[in-house]
Amino acid sequence: MKRIAFWMVIFLILFMFVFPILWVYITSIKSKADIFSLDFSKLFIFRPTTAHFDNLFNETPFFLEITNTFITSVVSTALVMLVSLPAAYSFARFNTGGGHLLFITISTRMFPIAVAAIPIFIVYKTLGWLDTRIGLTLLFLYFNTSFAVFLLFGFFREIPVELEHAAMIDGYGRLTILRKVVFPLIKPGAALTAVFCLVFAWNEFFFAFLFTRVLARTISVGLTAFWGSIEIQWGPMAAGAALAILPTLIACWFMQRYIIRGLTFGAVKG
Amino acid sequence: MLEETEEGRAERVPSKLGAKRPFLEKLTSEKYFKWILIAPLLVVLLAFMLYPFFYCVYYSAHKFDMVRPAKFIGFDNYRAVLRDVNFWQVLGRTFYVLVMSISGELTLAMGIALLFNREFKGQNVIRGLCLLPLLVSPLAMSMIWNFILQYDFGVVNQFLNKIGFSKIMWWSPKMALYTITFLSIWQWTPFSTFVLLSGLRGLPKDAFEAARVDCASSWFTFRKLTLPMLMPLIVIIILLRTMWLIRLFDPLYGTTHGGVNTETFDWMVYRVAFVFFDVGTGSALAIISLFLTIIICALMFRILMKAMGASK
Numbered sequence: 001m002k003r004i005a006f007w008m009v010i011f012l013i014l015f016m017f018v019f020p021i022l023w024v025y026i027t028s029i030k031s032k033a034d035i036f037s038l039d040f041s042k043l044f045i046f047r048p049t050t051a052h053f054d055n056l057f058n059e060t061p062f063f064l065e066i067t068n069t070f071i072t073s074v075v076s077t078a079l080v081m082l083v084s085l086p087a088a089y090s091f092a093r094f095n096t097g098g099g100h101l102l103f104i105t106i107s108t109r110m111f112p113i114a115v116a117a118i119p120i121f122i123v124y125k126t127l128g129w130l131d132t133r134i135g136l137t138l139l140f141l142y143f144n145t146s147f148a149v150f151l152l153f154g155f156f157r158e159i160p161v162e163l164e165h166a167a168m169i170d171g172y173g174r175l176t177i178l179r180k181v182v183f184p185l186i187k188p189g190a191a192l193t194a195v196f197c198l199v200f201a202w203n204e205f206f207f208a209f210l211f212t213r214v215l216a217r218t219i220s221v222g223l224t225a226f227w228g229s230i231e232i233q234w235g236p237m238a239a240g241a242a243l244a245i246l247p248t249l250i251a252c253w254f255m256q257r258y259i260i261r262g263l264t265f266g267a268v269k270g
Numbered sequence: 271m272l273e274e275t276e277e278g279r280a281e282r283v284p285s286k287l288g289a290k291r292p293f294l295e296k297l298t299s300e301k302y303f304k305w306i307l308i309a310p311l312l313v314v315l316l317a318f319m320l321y322p323f324f325y326c327v328y329y330s331a332h333k334f335d336m337v338r339p340a341k342f343i344g345f346d347n348y349r350a351v352l353r354d355v356n357f358w359q360v361l362g363r364t365f366y367v368l369v370m371s372i373s374g375e376l377t378l379a380m381g382i383a384l385l386f387n388r389e390f391k392g393q394n395v396i397r398g399l400c401l402l403p404l405l406v407s408p409l410a411m412s413m414i415w416n417f418i419l420q421y422d423f424g425v426v427n428q429f430l431n432k433i434g435f436s437k438i439m440w441w442s443p444k445m446a447l448y449t450i451t452f453l454s455i456w457q458w459t460p461f462s463t464f465v466l467l468s469g470l471r472g473l474p475k476d477a478f479e480a481a482r483v484d485c486a487s488s489w490f491t492f493r494k495l496t497l498p499m500l501m502p503l504i505v506i507i508i509l510l511r512t513m514w515l516i517r518l519f520d521p522l523y524g525t526t527h528g529g530v531n532t533e534t535f536d537w538m539v540y541r542v543a544f545v546f547f548d549v550g551t552g553s554a555l556a557i558i559s560l561f562l563t564i565i566i567c568a569l570m571f572r573i574l575m576k577a578m579g580a581s582k
Binding site for chain 1: 294298300303304305306307308310311314315317318319321322323325326329336382385390394396397398399400401402403405406407408409410411413414415416417418422423425428429431432456460516517519520523524535536539540543544549552553555556557559560563564567568571
């Protein structure tokens with residue numbers, strides 16, 4: 001009896017979380033008439049169609065948007081890792097800046113997004129960086145760095161400092177220690193952080209929406225284009241969303257293995 | 271054999287510490303090394319935080335619309351904002367969403383985490399699936415929720431109709447704010463769940479063993495043992511979620527466009543600065559919200575550090 005109740009609750013939770021995502025895919029293969037149908041049975045029983053995907057590929061700059069999203073998120077993630085790995089190590093090992101600097105770094109994430117958006121918009125306008133991939137990539141770098149430092153800080157603190165001391169006594173220089181001792185240990189944590197940054201950059205909307213129009217437009221901005229002045233094109237929008245969230249579903253599969261360990265932020269040690 | 275390695279080591283130590291590459295040695299001494307490591311971060315912070323911050327402060331004292339040259343007007347922008355009834359409404363609404371959302375998330379997440387904190391068949395798959403809402407694009411999902419909750423043809427209302435309830439106006443001025451809160455709870459409960467779950471995994475077993483031997487009720491164990499030990503994580507969740515919720519934007523764009531009584535802080539800044547191009551007032555708003563968040567988060571950060579110190 002208790003077992004049955006347990007499984008019912010589990011499935012209820014699962015249903016709540018997964019259903020809307022499932023609905024994206026169901027809607028994307030429904031014909032327009034079926035989408036607007038008030039007939040209850042039509043919700044689940046309908047003739048599948050690929051019309052919305054055809055529409056998406058032929059009449060919208062979908063491939064450009066996907067390319068833009070891919071390039072900006074991958075490049076920005078690489079940059080974020082380059083910046084935040086050494087910084088997080090420095091914070092964790094030497095307590096650089098006595099905690100204040102770490103707090104300031106983390107607090108960029110709590111900056112009202114507009115504080116940065118207004119001045120950067122004006123600067124980009126004068127530099128001619130609006131609607132360019134470089135501009136967007138740098139914004140994503142800013143957007144993700146503090147979170148990456150925060151996560152990595154926790155991972156670095158889990159590496160016992162004795163290991164490094166031992167290597168130092170053995171006569172290794174700091175750079176060698178970083179490469180041979182610290183880096184292999186931080187790899188899983190760094191991978192998790194990188195996937196987080198990738199996903200965040202992939203999903204980012206506010207900056208992409210303000211700073212791009214046509215050329216560097218990302219997929220999230222592209223989705224809003226289906227919001228016409230007369231009606232919302234639900235079908236193509238669902239098709240676009242279905243493809244836009246596909247990579248994150250794959251990332252999710254990768255992350256579920258690490259995430260239970262990863263999200264402790266080093267606060268509670270096992 | 272042992273002596274050989276000892277000799278080898280003795281040879282290597284001086285060569286590493288010696289004057290072969292004095293410049294590199296100096297750079298990798300702790301004093302400089304830590305700052306070199308952190309330098310790229312400082313550049314990013316300077317370019318994307320400090321500079322915009324001062325720019326914002328500067329423009330908040332000016333009347334500026336991105337076309338005509340800026341005109342200095344002192345504190346007039348702040349005065350106008352603080353006298354604006356709409357501003358106080360938006361502020362109150364933002365905090366309302368904050369409190370509702372975080373308390374809802376924490377309660378749900380704690381329940382789910384306790385449920386997941388046992389072995390069951392297919393646990394990895396099920397946990398993985400529960401992670402989904404966190405990772406899919408908030409904008410895409412808010413548009414999908416908008417679709418699911420449409421009055422006429424939305425699946426939820428059709429289902430409600432089928433089982434005999436009346437349809438609900440999810441996006442009416444009365445309901446919309448709660449619907450938005452629901453969306454944010456839906457999206458972020460997995461985050462809190464997984465943080466709490468990882469915390470539950472790391473709890474020491476012996477204390478619970480002792481509680482069981484003493485026949486403590488499960489509610490008592492939860493309240494006196496589990497909850498205090500998870501406190502640091504709960505504070506972290508509240509801290510992070512506060513920071514993220516104040517910047518609530520995507521769900522609004524995908525659904526109400528800030529209409530029907532759902533305008534929150536960041537949307538107001540966006541509307542003032544990027545729709546009306548009133549950069550001066552927008553900057554003033556941004557600075558005000560910045561100070562509000564800093565005060566809230568500094569308080570929480572202090573609590574967090576205390577809690578983390580206590581748990582060690």
